Amino acid sequence: MNIKSQKDFFSGLMFMTVGVGFAWGASGYSIGTGARMGPGYFPLALGVLLAVLGGVITFKALVVETVDGDKIGTFAWKPLVFIILANLMFGVMIGGLPSIHLPPMGLIVGIYALTFIASLAGDTFNLKETAVLATILAVMSYLAFIKLLNLQFAVWPVLAGA
């Protein structure tokens, strides 16, 4: 049996898995009856519905012809990794990482880390240009978010004992 639409086949599988997962989770809560719905009632119904929809989508993907096979195509690993990593590093810089005794480094360090890592996701990377961009963003964010909007951020590194 050939997969006629790759996109639909895998999204159907995704919906089925998630639907079954939610339904299974919901069955652990009290279900109740229509008149007295328990916490599991609505999620269970939705989970089953999602699994059924996923099944139909997968089935159609195996049966209905498409022009070009609806290929998913290659994943853009480079942007995916660097954008998500940039976001995670920003979180680490803001919140610190107690498990390795890294203290919070604050907003400014976080902005530089994020800008440099995120820029690596692009087609070209220019160190000087990125440094300028990061500086502009740091100054602007400081003025806009800290001075103007008064958001509560640790701006500078919080060193141990300080």
Added chain:
Amino acid sequence: MELFNNLALGFGVAFTLQNLMYAFIGCFLGTVIGVLPGIGPLATIAMLLPATYALPPVAALIMLAGIYYGAQYGGSTTAILVNLPGESSSVVTVIDGYQMARNGRAGPALAAAGLGSFFAGCVGTLILAAFAAPLTELAFKFGPAEYFSLMILGLIGAVVLASGSLLKAIAMIVLGLLLGMVGTDVNSGVARFSLDIPELTDGIGFIVIAMGVFGYGEIISNLGKHESEREVFTANVTGLMPTREDFRRMIPAVLRGTALGSLLGILPGGGAVMAAFAAYTLEKKTKLEPGEVPFGKGNIRGVAAPEAANNAGAQTSFIPLLTLGIPPNAVMALMVGAMTIHNIQPGPQVMTSNPELFWGLIASMWIGNLMLIILNLPLIGIWIKMLSVPYRWLFPSIVLFCAIGVYSTNNSTFDIWMVAIFGVIGYLFIKLGAEPAPLLLGFILGPMMEEYLRRALLLSRGDWSVFLTRPLSASLLAGAVLLLVIVLMPSVKSKREEAFVED
């Protein structure tokens, strides 16, 4: 006339220096993100939500609304000058707008889009003001069964108008509803699907989902594509004024676009994008006058009608939100979030409990439209300059604003880890061709739907027929079924696919 009193109240609120300033900021930002391809009103509003904590609720809503309708103006500039839709609602403007620019008529195209939008925006605001009160009256007749049926209608409407596969869109809604179930159940106190993570007992933040899926997911997907050649017609924008001939053709097109857009905006699931598609299709159906440029070759009607329609739709989609408290599209779902942040429960009671907010917002929309036409026509040069900002500077900035926005919502790094997860999920959705907008709508409506279903069935002692025996509820459900039947009719089905293939 009560309407005039109300509008006077509204203008009194909107004309304070502070509110004028926030309306301007909103319109300005809206134009900026409208002009820039790859970032839409959804991500921007999600980003700015946390920043509105500190503002008074009226100012916050005025600004956020400005972003939404401002983006409809800005999007057309990019569509006309760069052959890229700056905004998803200007996808059809690209077709004729860019051709006009290539023929050296970028100026009249921009003017047609701007003037058409302004007219439509004014009409849309008036409709909103006029219909809000009677619809609110109707809303007070709604019981839980009616609300549940209305949400079904809204969700079906959103699916019908979404692009791509119908089944996948329904599945995305159900997935959204399920994600909305995560967190503590209000009735039993059971922490559902929290995986024993304490932060999840409060549920998943919708800002986290919106930013991850729409912000990061889009950026990753954009970077995965090859940078297309951008050709900006800066030199050609001389003489904004359309000719008399242009005006004669434009005016009926703008009127048709406005009417269609206002109507589609009110419908659940409607909004700016669908309005633009429908208006363009309608114009293509009308007969060409002798000597008129065919569609697709730079017909001014192909610019004026969809631009009028998307702006009218953007205004009137506030009607279901403000009167019933039910968001008709994903942007309005974010507005629900914005209102909740400020302890305003969206729904019919807003008009009586917060009249200054209600009418102030409406009045500010008219003022905002006036600001936008000034921002977009005489000051067009600024936006043309901005189009030359390279994406490699833009995307790190967007990533940064997303990260700051997410963190500042709760000052918690947990949200940053969550947004990373949803960024990956969002990219996966894009790769699998599953449109994420219905998911967000489902997510917002999920807890509400469960609550209304629970109440309706409690009142009827578990009898499901209550949804069909109450006339209002039955007609809403009939509407939903009708919508589904219409889309599934073979002739409409092929047309619908055709309409979405054009982008």
